[in-house]
Amino acid sequence: MTAIQVEGLVKDFETRVKQPGLKGSLRALVQPEKRIVHAVRSISFEMAPGELVGFIGPNGAGKSTTIKILTGILHPTRGAANVLGFVPWQDRRKLAYRIGTVFGQRPQLWYHLPAIDTFHLFGKIYERDDVEVKKRIAFLAEAFEIGHLLETPVRKLSLGQRIRCEVAASLIHQPNLLLLDEPSIGLDVVAKQRIRDTIRQMNQVEGVGVLLTSHDAGDIEALCKRVIVINHGTIIYQDRVSALKRNYLTTKQVDVRYAEEVPPDFALAGVETLKVGRYGAKLRFDVRATPVERVIADLAGRGSLLDVTISDPSLEEVIRTIYQADGVAVAAA
Amino acid sequence: MIREMRFLLALWKANLLSAMEYRVSFILQVLGMMLNNAAYFVFWFIFFERFESVRGWGLVDMFVLFGIVAASFGLGVFLFGNIRFLADMIAEGRMDYYLSLPRPVLLHSLASRSTISGLGDFIYGLISFALAGQYSPDAVLRFALGVVVGTTVLVAFLTIAQSLAFWIGSASMIAMQASNAIVTFSLYPLTLFDGTAKLILFTILPAAFIGSVPAEFVRAFSWEQLAQMSLAAVGLLALAIWVFQRGLRRYESGSAIQVQV
Amino acid sequence: MKKIAIYIAIFRTQLINSMAYPADLFSRSFMMLIFMWVFFQLWQATYLSTGQNVIAGLTLADTLWYLMVAETVLLSKPRLGQEIATQVKDGSVAYLLNKPYNFLLYQLSVSLGESLMRMAVNLVFGGALVWLLVGPPPHPAALPLTLLAILLAWTLDFCIVALIGLLAFVLEDVSAFEWIYSKLVLVLGGVLIPLDFFPEWLRSFALSLPFAYTTYAPARMFIDPSIGNVLPLLGGQLAWLALFALILSFVFARGMRRLAINGG
Numbered sequence: 119m120t121a122i123q124v125e126g127l128v129k130d131f132e133t134r135v136k137q138p139g140l141k142g143s144l145r146a147l148v149q150p151e152k153r154i155v156h157a158v159r160s161i162s163f164e165m166a167p168g169e170l171v172g173f174i175g176p177n178g179a180g181k182s183t184t185i186k187i188l189t190g191i192l193h194p195t196r197g198a199a200n201v202l203g204f205v206p207w208q209d210r211r212k213l214a215y216r217i218g219t220v221f222g223q224r225p226q227l228w229y230h231l232p233a234i235d236t237f238h239l240f241g242k243i244y245e246r247d248d249v250e251v252k253k254r255i256a257f258l259a260e261a262f263e264i265g266h267l268l269e270t271p272v273r274k275l276s277l278g279q280r281i282r283c284e285v286a287a288s289l290i291h292q293p294n295l296l297l298l299d300e301p302s303i304g305l306d307v308v309a310k311q312r313i314r315d316t317i318r319q320m321n322q323v324e325g326v327g328v329l330l331t332s333h334d335a336g337d338i339e340a341l342c343k344r345v346i347v348i349n350h351g352t353i354i355y356q357d358r359v360s361a362l363k364r365n366y367l368t369t370k371q372v373d374v375r376y377a378e379e380v381p382p383d384f385a386l387a388g389v390e391t392l393k394v395g396r397y398g399a400k401l402r403f404d405v406r407a408t409p410v411e412r413v414i415a416d417l418a419g420r421g422s423l424l425d426v427t428i429s430d431p432s433l434e435e436v437i438r439t440i441y442q443a444d445g446v447a448v449a450a451a
Numbered sequence: 452m453i454r455e456m457r458f459l460l461a462l463w464k465a466n467l468l469s470a471m472e473y474r475v476s477f478i479l480q481v482l483g484m485m486l487n488n489a490a491y492f493v494f495w496f497i498f499f500e501r502f503e504s505v506r507g508w509g510l511v512d513m514f515v516l517f518g519i520v521a522a523s524f525g526l527g528v529f530l531f532g533n534i535r536f537l538a539d540m541i542a543e544g545r546m547d548y549y550l551s552l553p554r555p556v557l558l559h560s561l562a563s564r565s566t567i568s569g570l571g572d573f574i575y576g577l578i579s580f581a582l583a584g585q586y587s588p589d590a591v592l593r594f595a596l597g598v599v600v601g602t603t604v605l606v607a608f609l610t611i612a613q614s615l616a617f618w619i620g621s622a623s624m625i626a627m628q629a630s631n632a633i634v635t636f637s638l639y640p641l642t643l644f645d646g647t648a649k650l651i652l653f654t655i656l657p658a659a660f661i662g663s664v665p666a667e668f669v670r671a672f673s674w675e676q677l678a679q680m681s682l683a684a685v686g687l688l689a690l691a692i693w694v695f696q697r698g699l700r701r702y703e704s705g706s707a708i709q710v711q712v
Numbered sequence: 713m714k715k716i717a718i719y720i721a722i723f724r725t726q727l728i729n730s731m732a733y734p735a736d737l738f739s740r741s742f743m744m745l746i747f748m749w750v751f752f753q754l755w756q757a758t759y760l761s762t763g764q765n766v767i768a769g770l771t772l773a774d775t776l777w778y779l780m781v782a783e784t785v786l787l788s789k790p791r792l793g794q795e796i797a798t799q800v801k802d803g804s805v806a807y808l809l810n811k812p813y814n815f816l817l818y819q820l821s822v823s824l825g826e827s828l829m830r831m832a833v834n835l836v837f838g839g840a841l842v843w844l845l846v847g848p849p850p851h852p853a854a855l856p857l858t859l860l861a862i863l864l865a866w867t868l869d870f871c872i873v874a875l876i877g878l879l880a881f882v883l884e885d886v887s888a889f890e891w892i893y894s895k896l897v898l899v900l901g902g903v904l905i906p907l908d909f910f911p912e913w914l915r916s917f918a919l920s921l922p923f924a925y926t927t928y929a930p931a932r933m934f935i936d937p938s939i940g941n942v943l944p945l946l947g948g949q950l951a952w953l954a955l956f957a958l959i960l961s962f963v964f965a966r967g968m969r970r971l972a973i974n975g976g
Contacts, residue, residue, distance in 0.1 A: 219551040228465060231465060231469055239465050243458060642757075
């Protein structure tokens with residue numbers, strides 16, 4: 119039994135290319151030049167019911183496109199998918215009763231109305247009994263600590279408060295699966311933490327499965343058991359978050375600063391040089407091959423040290439490493 | 452059907468609640484639009500003061516015509532307010548929301564917004580019809596039917612125009628001009644036009660069914676016009692739904708915005 | 713003379729700016745074509761049904777060319793009152809106190825720059841269609857005079873709208889007044905139907921008010937540039953313009969003094 123099963127999913131977009139200027143516009147009008155953009159190229163994965171899975175990748179990697187195919191918003195170019203027993207783009211409406219969605223950049227709450235009005239409207243949209251909806255709202259209000267916000271017009275809520283209400287709204291109809299696309303985008307650290315807490319709580323209390331996309335590794339690290347790393351429309355890594363960390367946390371990162379200038383070919387035995395600046399360098403080494411002790415001794419031998427920081431890489435760094443191993447230059451993860 | 456009706460009622464209630472957040476603006480918009488229409492109608496008062504009738508149409512007929520058009524337009528944009536923004540919603544990927552909920556996408560998206568001034572148009576339409584002085588029950592019934600047909604044809608036509616966005620990207624300008632054109636033409640007696648112009652007003656730009664045909668139908672019952680109107684309303688509605696559904700398959704969501712060449 | 717150069721520069725910038733979106737420019741003219749086509753059908757039927765070639769002194773061609781100019785004047789002008797009101801409300805008008813130009817003349821230059829290109833496009837498209845339908849204008853040589861009258865009409869319109877915008881010094885929301893003004897122009901300005909077709913009492917009433925001089929005057933001069941027709945219309949335009957310009961500069965000076973004393 120799986121909640122989501124995806125096999126060889128492909129989505130191509132056709133875009134029109136326009137040369138600059140009026141001449142280009144006219145030419146595009148008469149003889150449009152088209153270009154195919156491969157947003158998703160053959161993605162396959164599975165997800166068990168009640169699982170918490172994170173989809174991570176840079177902007178334009180194909181995360182959102184995949185989620186949108188899985189909700190039935192987009193028709194795929196090729197491939198098969200099964201979500202809770204439905205083919206999303208064929209049984210969109212049947213599937214919609216069973217899943218909840220939050221698109222961080224596309225609010226679903228009515229802007230001028232208090233959230234509770236949208237909640238009741240959603241009750242009608244999902245054809246729920248009024249009494250049942252009231253109970254459900256009371257339950258969610260407590261779980262999400264939003265009871266005091268429900269009567270306020272949404273336009274007067276802060277972004278963090280609004281997103282909590284958005285997630286609550288997506289749970290009105292007790293879905294089996296929650297699909298979240300960038301739920302934490304634009305939030306500050308505290309608000310992010312609260313959203314993560316509530317999502318985790320709903321997963322534990324109701325056993326709702328969560329598939330989450332984010333370009334913030336922190337979301338995945340705090341929430342997910344399993345991570346799927348995607349770039350340029352293909353899965354480049356998928357494993358348990360703990361395994362990911364175990365495999366990559368064997369490395370340490372060193373930031374070093376000296377009182378005098380360092381040579382541009384600065385390097386130590388058994389240590390990888392990531393970056394060399396004028397007065398310092400950024401290094402990485404594997405503790406299994408090179409002891410910390412030796413690295414510090416070597417660093418001290420190179421000049422008068424001003425500062426040394428040795429740290430574990432963040433998940434963000436880990437993922438960057440994966441991208442690099444994938445042979446892809448990434449500006450920002 | 453009943454399920455969708457119940458859902459529509461909830462949606463319209465939410466629209467109304469939204470509008471009521473700004474009570475004064477609500478009343479001003481409704482009254483303003485009524486006065487606005489009245490100001491335009493002064494033209495016909497002056498016109499018929501001097502000419503009495505043009506091609507078989509007099510002041511009373513014009514009251515009925517304005518009644519049908521204003522009530523149809525008003526009802527259309529009040530109940531299906533997104534009919535004016537559909538092209539932008541498609542181009543900007545704002546259909547995601549409707550696609551992720553278990554309701555018919557076209558119906559849901561159109562009814563999710565209410566143009567308040569439309570209520571002013573609608574009330575003005577009723578007043579205009581009342582001024583025509585045709586109070587027999589069957590005339591009132593024919594007027595009501597005419598408004599339903601006018602609203603359906605208008606909403607269906609605009610849906611098709613706005614759905615062009617699925618194929619050509621930004622269609623809001625074309626849709627706006629199509630809207631202006633169909634309303635302008637529907638406000639004049641059909642007998643003014645001949646040959647090709649008339650053919651266009653029955654087909655590509657079906658203004659005849661929003662104005663003159665229902666207005667003549669109110670004046671006197673005729674099976675032929677009833678058949679024409681029913682056929683136009685059902686046919687155009689089916690066509691609009693078909694075009695929209697075809698378009699949805701090409702829908703690119705917001706991802707297309709990120710794909711910059 | 714240096715001062716005038718400033719306003720010409722502002723006017724030019726706005727003129728170029730208005731050409732940045734040709735699609736917008738041409739799509740506005742599309743409505744012009746629709747209107748003229750419908751008007752032609754209506755008036756052709758009307759002239760035919762009365763069996764007369766001349767109604768109230770106008771032929772079918774006169775009527776169509778009149779409506780073409782009237783629509784052009786109306787459809788080409790910008791919505792300025794709200795903008796002035798906003799600038800008064802948010803206090804940005806105060807920052808103009810120490811600018812080396814006059815706020816009102818600045819707005820007028822902007823407004824004319826915005827309208828001119830639209831007018832040209834509307835005149836060309838609308839004119840071409842009307843020419844096709846009813847033949848050449850009765851007095852092509854009246855065009856320069858008409859353009860001058862349009863300029864006066866817009867300046868008069870500007871004075872009235874700016875005056876309404878300045879009401880924002882004392883009122884919360886001026887949009888209602890602007891709206892009422894636009895409806896008065898529609899009804900009494902002869903936009904949809906020449907004033908000549910009005911009942912006599914209404915016509916003389918309309919001619920004694922300023923609204924007719926913002927649309928009717930230039931359109932009427934275009935189809936009949938005779939001295940007897942032009943002089944009263946031109947005189948009316950100048951008289952109303954002088955009066956409103958005077959009131960406007962007085963109100964503006966008062967408003968600015970209040971601003972200088974009380975702050976923005």
